[in-house]
Amino acid sequence: MPSKTRYDRSDIRRLNAVNVIDQLRRNGAMSRATIASRLGLTRATVSNIVSDLMDASLVSETEYTEGKVGRPGLLLNLNPDCGCMIAVEIDLDRVTVVVANVGQDLLWKDSVLVISGATAEDTLKSAALLVDRAMSEGGDRGLKCLGIGVAWAGLVNHESGELVYGPTSGWSHIPLKSDWEARFGVSVFVENQANAGAIAAQHLGVRRGVGNLIYLSVGLGMAAGIFVDGVLLRGSQGFAGQVGHTWYADNGVNCSCGHQGCWVTEVGVLAVHRRLLARGVELPLGSESNVEWLDDVCDRAKAGDRIILSVLEEVGAQLGRGLSRLVQSFNPSVVIVGGRMGGVMRLCEDSVLSSFRASALPYMQEEMELLISENDADHQMGCLATVFDAIMQNPLMGDGK
Amino acid sequence: MPSKTRYDRSDIRRLNAVNVIDQLRRNGAMSRATIASRLGLTRATVSNIVSDLMDASLVSETEYTEGKVGRPGLLLNLNPDCGCMIAVEIDLDRVTVVVANVGQDLLWKDSVLVISGATAEDTLKSAALLVDRAMSEGGDRGLKCLGIGVAWAGLVNHESGELVYGPTSGWSHIPLKSDWEARFGVSVFVENQANAGAIAAQHLGVRRGVGNLIYLSVGLGMAAGIFVDGVLLRGSQGFAGQVGHTWYADNGVNCSCGHQGCWVTEVGVLAVHRRLLARGVELPLGSESNVEWLDDVCDRAKAGDRIILSVLEEVGAQLGRGLSRLVQSFNPSVVIVGGRMGGVMRLCEDSVLSSFRASALPYMQEEMELLISENDADHQMGCLATVFDAIMQNPLMGDGK
């Protein structure tokens, strides 16, 4: 098995430190002894590592005696206030910025709408203004900014931190990471929107820690974030998971990517829009370029609008059938459907599920769960987790490379 | 990033030993100094590790002075004759067994045809007889058998070593690993057929060492073996890559898996068979259950048979379009089409390529290669590599767990 990395003593120390932090993040407060037994290390080793982590003020401790036999112990905790992190979600119709401390407590949040057809320059300019305010919000609380995480819709090169191409927005080659690192003076981590959702689900969601997980982000655009054995799948250029613009339907409608009958044109927000119009449902003017109307449609469906519900069921069936292809390729144990369409897809969950069940091989379904997430903040939480990960990859070395 | 493993001193030693062996396998003979600089270790460390590997007789050395300045060096080599390995490919219509030494030199090979509809029991019985002969062939050469690798078509559980379900053969829950380990007294590694092909391509093929690679095995059945960042993708149950039985065509024909319009029914051997019949091409009686006729068809196409060529082009176009879905999901740098259909697909390579080019996002294609392999022995070589890998995972500990 090709393991390209070089291993030496300091690597072991670093990996063990990362493992300790990971334990604390997953399980909350723990004693040194518990961590030691979980990781198969001696108590002495954990003590050693922890003392370094406390020097770096990443970890704090409190004494406890309650509910325990024997000597009072010292519970360890990640120090939530050793800094703050900023998440920026650049969606196709709005930009959202969030500030949180290392303990993932939300400190501030704001967003601006982006008008349809806005240039990348204009969009990034208003995003940067929001980030400016976010930085000072963090500073006001005495928290140093440790990094900025960006979730972006499209083909993102995580290494170089640029948007290579947005199949829906049409933008190409926007070098965000280098620009913003120069401007804000902190590390910037750019991630695909769906990847960010997957990271949130894997690190913080109800099924956290699951190694093989697919997060399908469905909105105006559509992509999947995929975890394989606990590692995010990127592929050779970092574009893995672009399942929205894969061929799906014969004689399909034209898609913004230039092809016809893409999966996203059959199950994305625009597919709902198109089918509603075809059924004679009235929608606001200019609604084909935003998703504001979706909330209204959602409410009407909840109120029992038969036409809307049947449209949703049609779309849900297409979603379920397409999901079976993903599942048979990746054999995950959890699939989560999220993004703007998460809320409406909840209304036709049965249709998604039954269509999926009918299309996939039975053995593949036995140990698999299909969930639909209504949580709007998935992508932003994923960005925070990205920054956190990057910092914690080198906990003893400073700012995470 | 969750790294579940526990790391300690002996892990470093083991990982470094694995890296040394990996270097030797990839690059052939090397000096200690070269290995050291490639791996970023000191010459002293490499010497230390190598001396252990030589004690275990896994590595041998020879002096060399030619073409070099300075002191004569000692070239290191994997010792090809420290044992032998057996590969067994259980295809839908025949069983092939191969014996090779650790240096991957072919020592012996034989195969038996399996009649259509044979039970798993009968098939395995004749396979076991071949393995018996293979064991004695290795023994005659003074080589201890280090392990048996099996490539099997269907949903294979690599851990337990059983065939959970064969969508094409219809077999289910066949516990091969435990049976054969008891019978033959050596480790048995069971792998999906496509995975074996992918392992062969990644370890031994023309693009060896490529981290993100897809090997699509097309024959009577169809599946993909997928490497992600140098690691074989298995998924939560080990069934990843079952792309053959994913929904592909509206109003498609019935498939052995119970669904309709699977990808394999449009591009597999049976798809060619069906389309040839529809065009009035004569085929031998009973040919729908074997692939013997394919060689003849291939020859006639090479001779310029227009009807056959146009059928192949139709099938190739379906192959190319489906491949674009795979590529956008995984973003690999190399895609290899292999298996029994490899040979015929070579004859319509242009059609596969142009259909693929037209369906995939341009940015995904830029740094990607699409190759078609005619090599019939891919799967068997992959089995050998599996055994080799397993042995070399614990080079200093004996027989690889």
Added chain:
DNA sequence: GGTCAATAGTTTAATAACTAAACAAACGTG
């Protein structure tokens, strides 16, 4: 109240595997 078991953290000595640096050997070059 005394003893004991359980739990948690620290200290100590031993050990494994690394690095840095010096050393030794052999060869080609000018």
Added chain:
DNA sequence: CACGTTTGTTTAGTTATTAAACTATTGACC
């Protein structure tokens, strides 16, 4: 023939681990 180059070995020093002993505190039980 001196010198630089390359390769492998030896030596001393460093680091992070383990094993085992030690300290400390509490609840349970007699």
